[in-house]
Amino acid sequence: MADVVIVGAGVAGLVCAQDLTRAEVSCTVLEASDAVGGRVRTDSVDGFLLDRGFQILLTAYPEVQQRLDIDALGLALFDPGAVIRVRGGFHRVSDPRRFPLRIPETVAAPIGSLADKVRLARLVLDVRRSSVRDLLRRPDTSTAERLQAAGFSAQMIGSFWQPLFAGIQLDPHLEVSSRRFDTILRMLAVGATGVPARGMGAIPAQLAATLPEGVVRLGAMVREVTPAGAVLEGGERVDARVVVVATEGPVAHRLVGAAVADPGSRAAGCCWFATPDPPRRGPVLILDGEASGPVKNVAVMSEVAPSYAPPGRALVAAAVPGADALDPNITGRAREQLARWFGSTTGDWEHLRTDVIPHGQPAQRAPLHPKQAVRLGDGLFVCGDHRDTASLQGAMFSGGRTAIAVQGYLSSP
Template identity: 40%
Template sequence: SSAPAKTGVVVVGGGLAGLAAAIRLQEEKVPYVLLEASDGVGGRVRTDFVDGFTLDRGFQIFITAYPEARKLIDYETLDLQRFYSGATVFFDGGFHTVADPLRHLSDALRSLANPVGTAVDKFLIGLTRIRVTAFSDEEIFRGDDSKTIELLNRIGFSDSILDRFFRPFFGGIFFDPELETTSRLFNFVFKCLALGDSTLPKNGISAIPEQLAAKLDPGSIRLNSRVISIDSDSENNTVLKLHNGEILQPSLGTILAVEESEALALLSVEAPPKKPFRSTVCIYFSTDAAKVPTDDPILFLNGSSHGIVNNMFFATNVAPSYAPPGKALVSVSLIGSYPDVEDEELADRVLNELGCWFGDEAVSSWSLLKIYRIDYAQPNQSPPSELLKDPKVREGLYVCGDYVANATFDGALVSGRRAAEALLK
């Protein structure tokens, strides 16, 4: 076989972590090549453009207060479209809004009497907001590591607010309605929500990785380039083999920026008994803009503790650019992957359920656009959790990804930078 092609650093994977690693290498003028198996950068952060609709692959929200993102991303260019700070809960046949008191005081005061929790619960939300914003991220990530549900119980929240607000809201962020995710991640995300806006980029969530990729030397990014094995030669140099038979030998190191299961497979590591991944299904419907039952740019939560819908929103109320003129885009999220239910049946069940929310007439005009089943939406980050793992596997080999840090956009970006910095040492 031909001699392996020598290269500087090889970054395997063009998701947020791989892009952040490559940006850090480029800042230090270290030669690198980034290999991405698919036809575009972004990893799980991708958008499809179908008949004039902007379809993010799964329910993804960009929170502007993410600290690493603020350093790397030009928000202005993304033209971020904001959600209302709060949520509307469907419960007992009606809608009830939970509002951020610092941004929507009159709504928050009106919500004191609604059945989504007690007035004490709403006071405790305010106290929790003050508590989380008083800590640095470092303190949060090294702090209490219990299940989120245990933390919320300790704070003293009632079952009604846990079931009607916290489970669907944070369960929808972590794809974990049991709220077994570490309290460290809850505290971090709650802090970011308190300090920033929840948004969608005007041109879809993939605008974020595309902006990062645009900072890189285009000649250093290779798409449709799947790495199938990582081995060591007789002199202990790392050797990578690509699906087309090409062999690369990184002279300066390898950064593995792929999902955890893929990393373990490439490294032929005996996988430790794993906590199950977090899965989700995202269903998109289109309808006429005139038939949308509300124009609020708000997240709707299922607070009823039954049914399969966890949360939904009218994407075009947040970002009108997500649909062609005169049309509206509806985004519905389920938790879990529903492998035994066919697409059509799943869509019908969702429409029946949402008919109870908005009225059958409003929902009857919705037509199914696309269903995304995302088996690996996030790593499972229930305790014991380590949200600042050492990226070094062995000399010259480093890993990054949300599973190495925390399961947010920010965690992926931080882990990419930290892997590059560990390699540069």
């Protein structure tokens, strides 16, 4: 019998197991799926690397810096800034601090007035100068209200903020908490974004590699938890002194009941296409600034990390955040939209896969309360992004603080 049984081998459960193991607390991690990683996984398909949904690593996340060996991940970086599809053309918008020579191009981009761009520069400066702690204490509204209050025009919100944060927060309507918006904007402003050479799944794989062999049990679907252990689908009992539920929020709610509120869900979809040539060169994120369809951002992944595609082929990820992801005709609609963007060459594109993820992230509406309770009483604990923030940072932070709470519980008389 282990001291602790952890239900779920996503990033939160793995970090919790890692910290407990390092503290010489014995753990068993029960994972329903056939591999670790939860929402962060990568599949190899015909020589292409397909993440499960379009995702990126933000290097400024403090937990990422502390817990991951970023060099070993071989991170391939996106260019800071974005390319915006607007008025039938593509326009580059760059961070003026990092690319002063591109200021004229950014000012000329038809995504809002000059005043909007000055507001953008001021907002970025403001979040750079504030600590995350302070940003999380500001009055909370929706992101849309936050941007309106900052004076941005409807055009700037629709052609820049909406597609950018639709992709990051799976939130095409900018409903997510403004505290969350501010903290993510800060991370984008101070750090880099990229993907590991072997795909996003390399992140949980790196965490899992630090655990002693046999700690993680795959294919172990938990049906019920009690303070004395977990019961698997087949009826097997796994006893422990402590149980940590590290599943997605809605599953935690089902397993634990009212002590963990269902955090709501934001869906995500991604259509993956193999193409003979890249439709656009360079490691850039392309945003839909003209509300032209369900795809809110596109990345030619093989231009970011060549290892994502076999030689001579390119890989396109077309991200569909929000409820559109659940439309059964999503691939057809994405294809039509991208044919308008990139022209007749899309006829040669091979559809590799469409990911549909009903629970991509918790809803995170205002007021956002990060650091929700992880100790539920009687040896029962809960961790995951729904306790903190919907991100790798939030999942890792939550796993770490739960490990501390568990150690406190086990050492108390």
